[in-house]
Amino acid sequence: xxxxIECVPNFSEGRDIKKIEQIAExxxxxxxxxxxxxxxxxxxxxxxxxxxxxxxxxxxxxxxAIGLAVKLIDLRxxxxxxxxxxAVDVVPFIxxxxxxxxxxxxxxxxxxxxxxEKFSLPVFLYEKSASAxxxxxxxxxxxxxxxGLKEKMQxxxxxPDFGTNAPHESAGAVVIGARMPLVAYNVxxxxxxxxxxxxxxxxxxxxxxxxxxxxxxxxxxxxRNIVQVSMNLTDxxxxxxxxxxxxxxxxxxRYGVGVVGAEVIGMIPMQALVDxxxxxxxxxxxxxxxILENRLME
Amino acid sequence: xxxxIECVPNFSEGRDIKKIEQIAExxxxxxxxxxxxxxxxxxxxxxxxxxxxxxxxxxxxxxxAIGLAVKLIDLRxxxxxxxxxxAVDVVPFIxxxxxxxxxxxxxxxxxxxxxxEKFSLPVFLYEKSASAxxxxxxxxxxxxxxxGLKEKMQxxxxxPDFGTNAPHESAGAVVIGARMPLVAYNVxxxxxxxxxxxxxxxxxxxxxxxxxxxxxxxxxxxxRNIVQVSMNLTDxxxxxxxxxxxxxxxxxxRYGVGVVGAEVIGMIPMQALVDxxxxxxxxxxxxxxxILENRLME
Numbered sequence: 079x080x081x082x083i084e085c086v087p088n089f090s091e092g093r094d095i096k097k098i099e100q101i102a103e104x105x106x107x108x109x110x111x112x113x114x115x116x117x118x119x120x121x122x123x124x125x126x127x128x129x130x131x132x133x134x135x136x137x138x139x140x141x142x143a144i145g146l147a148v149k150l151i152d153l154r155x156x157x158x159x160x161x162x163x164x165a166v167d168v169v170p171f172i173x174x175x176x177x178x179x180x181x182x183x184x185x186x187x188x189x190x191x192x193x194x195e196k197f198s199l200p201v202f203l204y205e206k207s208a209s210a211x212x213x214x215x216x217x218x219x220x221x222x223x224x225x226g227l228k229e230k231m232q233x234x235x236x237x238p239d240f241g242t243n244a245p246h247e248s249a250g251a252v253v254i255g256a257r258m259p260l261v262a263y264n265v266x267x268x269x270x271x272x273x274x275x276x277x278x279x280x281x282x283x284x285x286x287x288x289x290x291x292x293x294x295x296x297x298x299x300x301x302r303n304i305v306q307v308s309m310n311l312t313d314x315x316x317x318x319x320x321x322x323x324x325x326x327x328x329x330x331x332r333y334g335v336g337v338v339g340a341e342v343i344g345m346i347p348m349q350a351l352v353d354x355x356x357x358x359x360x361x362x363x364x365x366x367x368x369i370l371e372n373r374l375m376e
Numbered sequence: 377x378x379x380x381i382e383c384v385p386n387f388s389e390g391r392d393i394k395k396i397e398q399i400a401e402x403x404x405x406x407x408x409x410x411x412x413x414x415x416x417x418x419x420x421x422x423x424x425x426x427x428x429x430x431x432x433x434x435x436x437x438x439x440x441a442i443g444l445a446v447k448l449i450d451l452r453x454x455x456x457x458x459x460x461x462x463a464v465d466v467v468p469f470i471x472x473x474x475x476x477x478x479x480x481x482x483x484x485x486x487x488x489x490x491x492x493e494k495f496s497l498p499v500f501l502y503e504k505s506a507s508a509x510x511x512x513x514x515x516x517x518x519x520x521x522x523x524g525l526k527e528k529m530q531x532x533x534x535x536p537d538f539g540t541n542a543p544h545e546s547a548g549a550v551v552i553g554a555r556m557p558l559v560a561y562n563v564x565x566x567x568x569x570x571x572x573x574x575x576x577x578x579x580x581x582x583x584x585x586x587x588x589x590x591x592x593x594x595x596x597x598x599x600r601n602i603v604q605v606s607m608n609l610t611d612x613x614x615x616x617x618x619x620x621x622x623x624x625x626x627x628x629x630r631y632g633v634g635v636v637g638a639e640v641i642g643m644i645p646m647q648a649l650v651d652x653x654x655x656x657x658x659x660x661x662x663x664x665x666x667i668l669e670n671r672l673m674e
Contacts, residue, residue, distance in 0.1 A: 112671075130668075130672060174668065174672075175672075266660075319657065320653075339658045340658050340659045341661070345667070346666055346668065348646055348667050348668065348670075351653040352649045352650070354656065354657055355650070355656070358652065358653070358656035360635065360636070360637045362564075364640060368640055368642065369643070369649070370428075370645050370646065371646040374428060374473075374673065
């Protein structure tokens with residue numbers, strides 16, 4: 079596999095094991111696609127699939143999976159804690175290797191068009207594929223959920239990118255787009271004062287005047303009697319994890335608080351860690367070609 | 377490819393392009409083996425091949441390459457700056473992925489037996505495959521070179537591990553064994569005093585009472601008017617690069633000297649850099665499975 083794209087589609091089914099397995103099987107059985115993980119949550123009534131593969135193979139696999147989900151999942155009888163607006167709720171494409179963001183955006187738009195044409199399922203493009211700034215954010219598009227969709231789609235700023243201005247009767251609508259891989263990175267502090275974690279979070283995050291690709295909140299780790307600054311780094315190539323880490327440390331200093339550890343939640347691209355090693359060790363002129371595994375994957 | 381082993385055979389031919397290409401072609405044309413790099417040096421009159429592959433495929437490829445080199449290269453007329461004792465001088469096996477050191481040792485011994493049986497080429501086992509401590513070090517085995525081999529092999533401590541106590545008439549003998557990947561890592565200092573680099577090198581290296589898997593010397597970088605501590609880390613899983621780095625920094629402090637950068641020369645396993653990122657960031661409970669590329673290579 080030379081070109082690799084990741085896709086993390088969310089399906090609104092977290093309870094019916096048979097349907098969950100049917101959807102997973104679509105990703106499992108395809109040449110050029112590898113199912114890395116899938117998990118279903120009963121409370122959320124939602125299923126998250128993580129797959130990687132060659133872009134064209136991924137595209138065809140998703141058409142099949144979306145078609146199946148539209149057939150299997152009926153939002154009119156769907157209940158769950160997680161907000162959702164469709165049988166297939168969101169389909170993010172993430173460029174991983176030898177795929178540019180432009181290619182990922184093009185793929186998401188190709189899929190969007192086909193999904194409307196084949197399944198009469200209206201599509202909103204989001205993130206890097208969005209057709210307007212107010213449509214970049216998933217939460218904004220999804221606000222009102224399936225139940226509010228019919229009314230929302232009649233407003234001119236919420237017409238879909240593909241499809242007529244009405245939801246699919248049982249499957250609602252789907253959000254498709256390309257985004258950078260997200261790194262979930264938490265920094266632990268040696269205090270149990272949540273106000274300190276909150277105050278630091280507000281300073282390091284983008285909306286508070288902090289780092290461009292950083293979202294952050296304060297979180298209590300009650301069992302350990304400490305707090306943490308919990309961050310989502312939405313572009314680790316520009317907002318490196320070491321920079322977010324050191325900025326938390328810097329802000330903590332004024333409270334006399336120290337950093338006592340960190341966590342990576344879920345998957346992380348190798349380069350995000352390599353960039354930090356190169357920074358702390360001060361390695362000069364380092365090339366990704368020097369990493370043995372990069373040569374192995376060629 | 378599930379199991380991956382690296383092999384870096386050295387051949388005593390660095391001048392005849394036709395012969396060099398013939399040898400490279402053996403590695404290029406094999407299913408399950410990937411030729412990563414090869415380079416030939418006229419002064420050294422030596423060729424170094426870097427290949428990775430599935431262990432059995434690598435084994436068969438090496439039999440073919442060694443057979444070809446024995447046919448093509450005649451040490452009786454060979455001259456070059458680099459010490460050498462055979463047409464195929466040394467064949468190191470390096471476990472990379474899902475291969476234990478024990479398996480790499482077993483493979484090296486299987487190859488050693490076949491090389492003697494097929495080509496009447498005596499074999500010395502070295503490094504982790506060595507049959508005695510005085511035979512672990514390549515330089516010790518190779519001392520006296522091709523020209524002194526006949527006499528040396530008659531001494532009981534230098535009988536070969538496979539073969540009779542006499543060299544192959546034209547191809548000498550070959551050294552085969554398994555070793556850990558070697559990381560060449562240099563730390564630059566903000567002084568041009570080579571005595572300081574030498575003094576630090578002596579303290580951080582194993583023979584001077586320093587780190588177990590560290591070899592080190594002081595080196596002048598005349599163009600930049602600085603010096604460096606140039607290290608070979610012979611087991612990065614036990615002597616991590618960040619530990620060597622911080623020990624150089626610590627020793628430099630007493631001279632009022634600071635670290636101004638570092639270099640990785642050649643290839644480095646991803647894990648060596650990840651270990652350093654995890655150390656400096658203080659990431660807790662980190663698993664290699666969280667690295668996306670590790671999942672891709674499965």
